[in-house]
Amino acid sequence: MMEPAYLTSTRASYDTVASSYASLVRPMYDNKPFDRAMLAAFAELVDGPVADLGCGTGIVTGYLAGLGVRVSGVDLSPGMVAVARRDHPELEFSVGSMNSLDLADSSVGGVVAWYSIIHTPVELLPEIFAEFRRVLVPGGHLMVAFKAGDEIRHLAQGYGHDIELDVYWLEPDLVAKLAHDAGFTEVARLVRIADADEKGPQGYFLARVPDVDES
Numbered sequence: 488m489m490e491p492a493y494l495t496s497t498r499a500s501y502d503t504v505a506s507s508y509a510s511l512v513r514p515m516y517d518n519k520p521f522d523r524a525m526l527a528a529f530a531e532l533v534d535g536p537v538a539d540l541g542c543g544t545g546i547v548t549g550y551l552a553g554l555g556v557r558v559s560g561v562d563l564s565p566g567m568v569a570v571a572r573r574d575h576p577e578l579e580f581s582v583g584s585m586n587s588l589d590l591a592d593s594s595v596g597g598v599v600a601w602y603s604i605i606h607t608p609v610e611l612l613p614e615i616f617a618e619f620r621r622v623l624v625p626g627g628h629l630m631v632a633f634k635a636g637d638e639i640r641h642l643a644q645g646y647g648h649d650i651e652l653d654v655y656w657l658e659p660d661l662v663a664k665l666a667h668d669a670g671f672t673e674v675a676r677l678v679r680i681a682d683a684d685e686k687g688p689q690g691y692f693l694a695r696v697p698d699v700d701e702s
């Protein structure tokens with residue numbers, strides 16, 4: 488089957504920016520206390536192995552590992568995965584798509600999708616959330632970071648390179664509905680206003696799969 492065009496352009500764009508992405512993005516986290524707080528809450532709640540889906544160069548993967556989480560990363564872009572392996576040789580990373588994960592049903596205790604659902608057309612997001620749900624155990628946690636809004640922005644430039652990338656800004660209520668429809672129970676959500684290096688509000692959404700005796 489032919490790959491959808493958005494996956495091809497997303498992969499090509501991140502392959503192009505991979506070399507500069509980590510050095511430009513990593514230092515930002517020093518000034519993002521709310522991002523770190525959400526990840527810390529997730530790290531405290533989660534039990535069992537965590538899959539960081541759309542892990543990019545492994546910045547969040549490494550951060551969670553530093554909090555004691557057993558975590559590995561998956562990303563569409565071989566270029567991003569190569570940088571993740573270079574920067575975090577102690578962690579496991581693989582190339583793959585969260586549209587169809589190479590993970591067994593009920594095999595992970597946590598899924599992180601940190602700004603990685605933002606390139607998927609909205610009408611395809613139910614498939615992605617169903618895939619998150621499929622791989623999580625009962626009681627497992629899902630942590631999603633996204634750009635909060637309701638528009639599509641096309642990027643022809645990013646991280647100092649020419650790219651072709653659509654970014655889907657998502658209303659928090661839509662993210663909550665996608666999670667609910669996939670079988671998740673909401674735990675917490677946060678919207679913070681834009682920092683100086685951002686173009687709009689940022690959203691964070693934490694949910695869990697009901698335990699067997701809850702569903």
Ligand SMILES: C[S@@+](CC[C@H](N)C(=O)[O-])C[C@H]1O[C@@H](n2cnc3c(N)ncnc32)[C@H](O)[C@@H]1O
Pocket residue numbers: 497498501512540541542543544545546547561562563564567583584585586600601602603604606607
């Ligand atoms: C904005 S970057 C975020 C990377 C990382 N999570 C971080 O916070 O630094 C988005 C990443 O999601 C990946 N991605 C986008 N769609 C994907 C998909 N369908 N499957 C796997 N990875 C995907 C991209 O290749 C890219 O590395």
